[in-house]
Amino acid sequence: MTAPPNFKEGQSTTRPQRFNGKYYGWWKTRIQDYLMAEDSKLWDIILDGPFVPTKTDAESEKLEEKPRKKYTEADRKAIENGFKAKKILMCGIGPDEYNRVSSYETTKEIWEALLTAHERTSQVNYLNGNKLRGIIPEPFKNLKNLVNLSLCDNSLEGPIPLFFGQMKSLKSICHYRDLCKNFFDQIIPPELGSLPSLENLVSIIYCLEFIIIFSSSCHNFLSGKIADELGNIKSLTRLYMVDNQLSGVLPVKLGDLVNLEELHLQNNEFIGALPPSFKSLKKRTYLDVRGNKLNETIPDIFEQWQDLHVLNLMGNNFSAPLPGQISKLKSLTELYISDLVGKSYSFPDLSGMEFLRILTLRNCSIDANIPIWIWKLFRLQYLDLSVNSLFGAIPEAVNPR
Incomplete structure (x- = not known):
């Protein structure tokens, strides 16, 4: 993992490190550390996808998505964490990378797109x-x-x-x-x-x-x-x-x-x-x-x-x-x-x-x-x-x- 020659970027503890297309391995480690320090659940959301509140239908006994009016406080907190993870991730990339991933809705999709573009091309x-x-x-x-x-x-x-x-x-x-x-x-x-x-x-x-x-x-x-x-x-x-x-x-x-x-x-x-x-x-x-x-x-x-x-x-x-x-x-x-x-x-x-x-x-x-x-x-x-x-x-x- 090579660090950028200008090491000033990435030293802030109050905002995520900015990725502009170079030194992806370095940025990947730093953004993971930043998310884990904020809340370990945020990193789980990026890897596993966002939380979707569900309930069991009384007749069919199948899981189905809850209507918004039925959300509990725990549901709303989990959804807020999903948006928080997305905000940190999107604030950690520059305009070129933003254009690459802006069509994706979830943090998992965004993360996978960045992996594919910068880590998996040799695969x-x-x-x-x-x-x-x-x-x-x-x-x-x-x-x-x-x-x-x-x-x-x-x-x-x-x-x-x-x-x-x-x-x-x-x-x-x-x-x-x-x-x-x-x-x-x-x-x-x-x-x-x-x-x-x-x-x-x-x-x-x-x-x-x-x-x-x-x-x-x-x-x-x-x-x-x-x-x-x-x-x-x-x-x-x-x-x-x-x-x-x-x-x-x-x-x-x-x-x-x-x-x-x-x-x-x-x-x-x-x-x-x-x-x-x-x-x-x-x-x-x-x-x-x-x-x-x-x-x-x-x-x-x-x-x-x-x-x-x-x-x-x-x-x-x-x-x-x-x-x-x-x-x-x-x-x-x-x-x-x-x-x-x-x-x-x-x-x-x-x-x-x-x-x-x-x-x-x-x-x-x-x-x-x-x-x-x-x-x-x-x-x-x-x-x-x-x-x-x-x-x-x-x-x-x-x-x-």
């Missing part, structure tokens, strides 16, 4: 869009501070390296979702499950910032089973394993990915049932498992998927009927289901899905009238009820809103 390795070939060399594992690695749009080949599991700082492998053209093959290494900070893993992975993506559209040919160890990557928010030759049953351990928002498994060769452990994936917004060989009854896993927007189960061999809990997916905008096998059943009650734009229930063994509530889904743009056993008259449409 990014972009090699995409070249003509590189061969395998990824093992000395890559010596890049101990590497955060982002992009190798997209080359002609690299062979297995995804096992030593990636030793690169604990990695958060993103690949950075451009459409440019992952390589020729990786074999299985997905279970060693990736030991990466504690991984957020995005994409088809050399298709781009790892939020995700694991392995896609044949990126010219990869991954096969074998999904390793249970991938369930250890608790930081994952999006997981893509698309258009490959992946097979076997879906691991129960995938239900441990508690921060997962999107799961894309379409067009592989997975078999068996959807794991009941998926019930724990409460943050899910997108599930696509179309084009596999999944079967058995669809489990009741939907009760707490309040934020799910897209559900695609088409092109499998699931057993009829649909589970009753599917009616609780109130936020769905797109629902695709086809090829349910087994005994016929009445039309599922989807009347509460007021945000539906696309509804496909094709070849689903439905033996019933078309319900009148279909025409009350005012946002509906596409409806496919083909190859069922519908009978009776087509209900008269209600007046549009």
Whole structure:
């Protein structure tokens, strides 16, 4: 840590030290010391983010943000500390740095932006869009501070390296979702499950910032089973394993990915049932498992998927009927289901899905009238009820809103 030659700046005990783009390491230590001396809680706010007052809803038993009128004195004090931390941090940077971070709202976002700009630039390795070939060399594992690695749009080949599991700082492998053209093959290494900070893993992975993506559209040919160890990557928010030759049953351990928002498994060769452990994936917004060989009854896993927007189960061999809990997916905008096998059943009650734009229930063994509530889904743009056993008259449409 090098100190500036003009050591006059930074000697005040009544105001934070000013950072003007140089000697970042020195300033970082001094501003931390200043915040800790003012109140250690201020440093916690910068690292962890601001305090948000919450309460438990009596009916749903879920945490929700308190209205301002319900704030306690302790709530207000914690909020004031958040603004105090932000004031000190913003008063400790010059105009150029202010322009860099002025669009961020929280102290955590501001701090992370400064870290990225002045400390992490050596932690990014972009090699995409070249003509590189061969395998990824093992000395890559010596890049101990590497955060982002992009190798997209080359002609690299062979297995995804096992030593990636030793690169604990990695958060993103690949950075451009459409440019992952390589020729990786074999299985997905279970060693990736030991990466504690991984957020995005994409088809050399298709781009790892939020995700694991392995896609044949990126010219990869991954096969074998999904390793249970991938369930250890608790930081994952999006997981893509698309258009490959992946097979076997879906691991129960995938239900441990508690921060997962999107799961894309379409067009592989997975078999068996959807794991009941998926019930724990409460943050899910997108599930696509179309084009596999999944079967058995669809489990009741939907009760707490309040934020799910897209559900695609088409092109499998699931057993009829649909589970009753599917009616609780109130936020769905797109629902695709086809090829349910087994005994016929009445039309599922989807009347509460007021945000539906696309509804496909094709070849689903439905033996019933078309319900009148279909025409009350005012946002509906596409409806496919083909190859069922519908009978009776087509209900008269209600007046549009």
